[in-house]
Amino acid sequence: xxxxxxxxxxxxxxxxxxxxxxxxxxxxxxxxxxxxxxxxxxxxxxxxxxxxxxxxxxxxxxxxxxxxxxxxxxxxxxxxxxxxxxxxxxxxxxxxxxxxxxxxxxxxxxxxxxxxxxxxxxxxxxxxxxxxxxxxxxxxxxxxxxxxxxxxxxxxxxxxxxxxxxxxxxxxxxxxxxxxxxxxxxxxxxxxxxxxxxxxxxxxxxxxxxxxxxxxxxxxxxxxxxxxxxxxxxxxxxxxxxxxxxxxxxxxxxxxxxxxxxxxxxxxxxxxxxxxxxxxxxxxxxxxxxxxxxxxxxxxxxxxxxxxxxxxxxxxxxxxxxxxxxxxxxxxxxxxxxxxxxxxxxxxxxxxxxxxxxxxxxxxxxxxxxxxxxxxxxxxxxxxxxxxxxxxxxxxxxxxxxxxxxxxxxxxxxxxxxxxxxxxxxxxxxxxxxxxxxxxxxxxxxxxxxxxxxxxxxxxxxxxxxxxxxxxxxxxxxxxxxxxxxxxxxxxxxxxxxxxxxxxxxxxxxxxxxxxxxxxxxxxxxxxxxxxxxxxxxxxxxxxxxxxxxxxxxxxxxxxxxxxxxxxxxxxxxxxxxxxxxxxxxxxxxxxxxxx
Amino acid sequence: xxxxxxxxxxxxxxxxxxxxxxxxxxxxxxxxxxxxxxxxxxxxxxxxxxxxxxxxxxxxxxxxxxxxxxxxxxxxxxxxxxxxxxxxxxxxxxxxxxxxxxxxxxxxxxxxxxxxxxxxxxxxxxxxxxxxxxxxxxxxxxxxxxxxxxxxxxxxxxxxxxxxxxxxxxxxxxxxxxxxxxxxxxxxxxxxxxxxxxxxxxxxxxxxxxxxxxxxxxxxxxxxxxxxxxxxxxxxxxxxxxxxxxxxxxxxxxxxxxxxxxxxxxxxxxxxxxxxxxxxxxxxxxxxxxxxxxxxxxxxxxxxxxxxxxxxxxxxxxxxxxxxxxxxxxxxxxxxxxxxxxxxxxxxxxxxxxxxxxxxxxxxxxxxxxxxxxxxxxxxx
Ligand SMILES: Nc1nc2c(ncn2[C@@H]2O[C@H](COP(=O)(O)OP(=O)(O)OP(=O)(O)O)[C@@H](O)[C@H]2O)c(=O)[nH]1
Ligand SMILES: [Mg+2]
Numbered sequence: 004x005x006x007x008x009x010x011x012x013x014x015x016x017x018x019x020x021x022x023x024x025x026x027x028x029x030x031x032x033x034x035x036x037x038x039x040x041x042x043x044x045x046x047x048x049x050x051x052x053x054x055x056x057x058x059x060x061x062x063x064x065x066x067x068x069x070x071x072x073x074x075x076x077x078x079x080x081x082x083x084x085x086x087x088x089x090x091x092x093x094x095x096x097x098x099x100x101x102x103x104x105x106x107x108x109x110x111x112x113x114x115x116x117x118x119x120x121x122x123x124x125x126x127x128x129x130x131x132x133x134x135x136x137x138x139x140x141x142x143x144x145x146x147x148x149x150x151x152x153x154x155x156x157x158x159x160x161x162x163x164x165x166x167x168x169x170x171x172x173x174x175x176x177x178x179x180x181x182x183x184x185x186x187x188x189x190x191x192x193x194x195x196x197x198x199x200x201x202x203x204x205x206x207x208x209x210x211x212x213x214x215x216x217x218x219x220x221x222x223x224x225x226x227x228x229x230x231x232x233x234x235x236x237x238x239x240x241x242x243x244x245x246x247x248x249x250x251x252x253x254x255x256x257x258x259x260x261x262x263x264x265x266x267x268x269x270x271x272x273x274x275x276x277x278x279x280x281x282x283x284x285x286x287x288x289x290x291x292x293x294x295x296x297x298x299x300x301x302x303x304x305x306x307x308x309x310x311x312x313x314x315x316x317x318x319x320x321x322x323x324x325x326x327x328x329x330x331x332x333x334x335x336x337x338x339x340x341x342x343x344x345x346x347x348x349x350x351x352x353x354x355x356x357x358x359x360x361x362x363x364x365x366x367x368x369x370x371x372x373x374x375x376x377x378x379x380x381x382x383x384x385x386x387x388x389x390x391x392x393x394x395x396x397x398x399x400x401x402x403x404x405x406x407x408x409x410x411x412x413x414x415x416x417x418x419x420x421x422x423x424x425x426x427x428x429x430x431x432x433x434x435x436x437x438x439x440x441x442x443x444x445x446x447x448x449x450x451x452x453x454x455x456x457x458x459x460x461x462x463x464x465x466x467x468x469x470x471x472x473x474x475x476x477x478x479x480x481x482x483x484x485x486x487x488x489x490x491x492x493x494x495x496x497x498x499x500x501x502x503x504x505x506x507x508x509x510x511x512x513x514x515x516x517x518x519x520x521x522x523x524x525x526x527x528x529x530x531x532x533x534x535x536x537x538x539x540x541x542x543x544x545x546x547x548x549x550x551x552x553x554x555x556x557x558x559x560x561x562x563x564x565x566x567x568x569x570x571x572x573x574x575x576x577x578x579x580x581x582x583x584x585x586x587x588x589x590x591x592x593x594x595x596x597x598x599x
Numbered sequence: 600x601x602x603x604x605x606x607x608x609x610x611x612x613x614x615x616x617x618x619x620x621x622x623x624x625x626x627x628x629x630x631x632x633x634x635x636x637x638x639x640x641x642x643x644x645x646x647x648x649x650x651x652x653x654x655x656x657x658x659x660x661x662x663x664x665x666x667x668x669x670x671x672x673x674x675x676x677x678x679x680x681x682x683x684x685x686x687x688x689x690x691x692x693x694x695x696x697x698x699x700x701x702x703x704x705x706x707x708x709x710x711x712x713x714x715x716x717x718x719x720x721x722x723x724x725x726x727x728x729x730x731x732x733x734x735x736x737x738x739x740x741x742x743x744x745x746x747x748x749x750x751x752x753x754x755x756x757x758x759x760x761x762x763x764x765x766x767x768x769x770x771x772x773x774x775x776x777x778x779x780x781x782x783x784x785x786x787x788x789x790x791x792x793x794x795x796x797x798x799x800x801x802x803x804x805x806x807x808x809x810x811x812x813x814x815x816x817x818x819x820x821x822x823x824x825x826x827x828x829x830x831x832x833x834x835x836x837x838x839x840x841x842x843x844x845x846x847x848x849x850x851x852x853x854x855x856x857x858x859x860x861x862x863x864x865x866x867x868x869x870x871x872x873x874x875x876x877x878x879x880x881x882x883x884x885x886x887x888x889x890x891x892x893x894x895x896x897x898x899x900x901x902x903x904x905x906x907x908x909x910x911x912x913x914x915x916x917x918x919x920x921x922x923x924x925x926x927x928x929x930x931x932x933x934x935x936x937x938x939x940x941x942x943x944x945x946x947x948x949x950x951x952x953x954x955x956x957x958x959x960x961x962x963x964x965x966x967x968x969x970x971x972x973x974x975x976x977x978x979x980x
Contacts, residue, residue, distance in 0.1 A: 528944075528945075528948055528950070528967060528970060529948060550967065550970070551822045551823065551825075551966070552802075552822060552825065552826050552829070552966045552967065553966075553967050553968070553969040554802075554846060554966055554968050554969055555804075555968075555969055556801040556802045556804065556846060556847045557801050557804070557847065561614075561616055561861075561868055561870070561875075561876045561877070562876040562885070563862065563876070563878070563883060563918065563922065564876070564883050564908060567918070567921075567976070569969075570921075570969060570972050570973050570976055571976060573969065573973045574973045585944065
């Protein structure tokens with residue numbers, strides 16, 4: 004296929020600005036999707052994506068398009084997620100493209116991930132087409148949005164295309180702009196094969212399905228493919244494109260985006276950033292490779308039923324096949340038994356993994372309070388990384404502890420500046436920069452990561468009536484006065500409830516945590532004492548009084564079945580309880596560490 | 600599937616429960632299967648009940664297996680005239696092997712029990728009355744929706760005695776709205792002064808289907824108060840020489856309710872009347888609940904079976920333990936071998952006692968019994 008007839012682009016934006024809806028329109032307009040059969044956000048094909056109305060994974064689709072110039076083009080569209088947890092998905096998608104549609108919601112304006120994704124697109128050297136979406140909304144401010152695109156992003160505002168992805172207004176212009184403004188992919192079909200792996204997933208029948216962008220040469224079934232980073236050679240079994248279903252084709256050639264299968268067993272063997280070449284006629288210089296997605300947040304996952312440990316391992320193995328950002332290693336807890344310490348990109352990622360494990364694999368899980376990864380420098384001068392509070396060495400062996408910091412962008416209307424600064428202060432934020440953008444501000448802060456993973460975003464949204472947006476990137480490790488807060492039930496420490504936090508916050512948190520636990524731990528046959536302690540110093544104490552009565556007094560004319568059903572209902576309620584020593588603790592108790 | 604196809608495990612005496620599904624007025628706390636009393640409806644029901652007895656009487660075992668206890672419950676069984684009750688009992692004796700020494704009990708409401716009626720019942724073969732007194736506080740009785748005063752309750756008790764009943768039980772309720780501990784103790788003392796042979800006392804529960812559960816009720820007692828009332832009753836009854844032989848039941852020696860013990864020992868019993876529950880072999884069954892439907896089925900010559908479940912051996916074993924632990928006699932330890940840690944915990948908390956080869960709940964354990972029973976349910980039921 005002639006390179007001049009190919010266009011490869013991603014759709015990027017802040018969360019919910021309408022990427023997937025625009026993708027729907029593009030599919031319909033090019034005839035890739037029968038509009039009668041179409042559902043909204045058709046590319047969001049995972050159950051969880053559909054339920055939550057968000058995109059989690061990138062989705063690639065190949066569209067045939069007859070342009071106004073009468074020529075047939077092939078457009079390769081990649082829809083990307085907007086949530087900050089999944090920006091890794093965005094950046095690897097961009098590597099397969101020459102252009103990006105940067106969508107901005109006309110009612111919201113430029114937001115934090117708009118800027119973040121704009122920078123990602125710039126770094127990837129892409130041609131950016133600004134698109135102003137949702138112009139059908141009564142509160143749409145097209146001119147204001149144009150101005151922001153010019154002022155904040157420095158793009159030519161006249162280039163922005165106003166559209167309504169919902170109604171289809173302006174979408175034909177978007178297609179023409181793709182043809183005219185985005186350059187065709189570079190490449191030489193006659194050169195040795197050089198293909199970039201930008202994603203992959205595991206299919207139980209075909210093994211690993213690798214998403215590739217062909218930079219040079221051609222690939223077809225039967226070829227010997229060499230994976231240059233690890234030297235492995237595979238025979239290519241199938242090549243094809245996404246329509247969005249997988250459709251085999253004869254050949255993929257320079258400039259094209261598609262997939263190949265080659266009997267690869269593990270996703271880890273064909274990593275993102277890998278260079279695939281012809282084993283018999285290899286290319287000379289491979290791609291530089293790609294950084295792995297790095298987990299930022301860690302938590303213990305334990306099955307409520309001890310016997311489900313192996314099932315949990317199998318389930319994590321399976322999820323990991325398609326989610327390389329998820330890491331896990333086995334660990335044991337005195338309180339919870341055998342489980343796994345898992346690493347996630349953020350809390351949304353963690354919730355999604357937990358939900359999938361419970362739903363798709365029928366597991367009932369306890370998730371311990373999420374923690375960031377600390378660097379502990381010991382008195383002996385060694386550095387150890389700690390992502391599990393219970394692994395923190397005794398205070399006497401620690402020289403100092405460093406915690407991860409992030410640089411964060413907050414976008415908001417000026418009227419919310421005060422509460423935002425207050426929130427930032429409460430979260431140990433350090434102000435870095437302030438930029439006025441008409442009626443809005445862009446504030447840069449440095450935050451300890453631990454302060455923003457849990458409830459920062461929700462609080463930011465609520466103090467700004469939903470108008471503030473937020474994005475962050477890892478910055479550095481910095482020494483910090485953090486301590487370990489322990490929780491004791493009837494005198495016994497519960498390792499899974501320990502948290503590492505800043506000394507200034509320990510007292511308040513300990514109190515809140517003890518109160519929260521009192522509320523969620525049900526009354527038992529005996530009194531339960533809850534203590535929060537730093538080292539041997541108890542800083543808060545609460546008591547769950549013993550239950551006084553639990554009895555079915557009457558029996559209804561021998562209706563034993565009814566009585567048993569009542570008992571079974573009680574028993575159902577106890578299913579999610581974990582026995583810690585003699586104390587029964589509900590699953591929520593572990594989450595309350597997170598929420599208090 | 601009908602009870603006729605199921606046969607009793609035991610050849611020994613069965614219990615027999617009859618449900619009389621009418622009341623003059625529904626009490627506000629009541630969720631039982633009962634409807635408004637109308638003479639015509641009662642007549643139709645009685646005809647159907649006799650029909651049901653006839654049908655069950657066709658079972659091949661009907662003539663051989665002794666009936667050891669008969670219990671008329673409701674509803675308000677004392678709405679039955681003595682001759683109506685006699686007709687039912689006669690039919691039972693004709694179709695089934697009712698033992699000559701069977702315990703025959705009737706639940707009575709004070710306002711519908713006259714001395715004449717009591718005498719008629721006794722002549723018909725009833726040998727035990729259970730009187731629904733509930734409270735001796737006239738304000739409370741009115742709030743509960745009862746149709747009698749405390750004075751009428753006393754008179755009804757005397758009527759039972761005068762008619763020659765030497766086995767009378769009294770039903771009481773505690774944990775009632777605005778009932779304080781002192782008033783409850785006075786009530787219990789007064790009742791004990793009547794010297795009934797048997798006493799049942801239930802803490803108020805707001806069961807689904809009752810008026811109070813639907814509309815809510817003010818002044819409900821807190822857990823502390825209900826617990827204190829339980830202990831006051833236990834103490835006063837003990838001092839007066841009663842045995843606390845089941846969670847909610849007290850009796851003078853020799854006067855435990857034989858019928859109720861059939862339930863707690865997981866023995867078998869037959870059921871008659873709408874919504875009545877029975878247990879035969881491995882099967883727990885219940886009749887259809889609406890009176891109209893009950894009658895219509897019998898008029899068409901069908902048994903009025905509504906639902907049934909076949910217990911697995913594990914369920915049967917578990918039920919035997921759970922029900923047995925409601926009794927002060929407890930259960931053999933042998934059935935609890937694999938639950939040793941649980942038993943030890945309960946013992947160490949003073950909720951359970953082990954004596955010889957049996958174990959039983961203490962009075963403190965009775966109060967928390969559901970917490971233990973939940974643990975004793977079979978794993979996957
Ligand atoms: N009124 C109006 N609503 C729109 C338009 N485009 C999208 N929406 C709505 O905006 C919401 C978000 O749309 P999506 O297409 O899922 O947004 P997204 O950018 O893909 O979201 P993420 O993938 O989660 O980042 C949905 O409720 C859409 O129906 C539009 O042009 N007009
Ligand atoms: Mg989307």
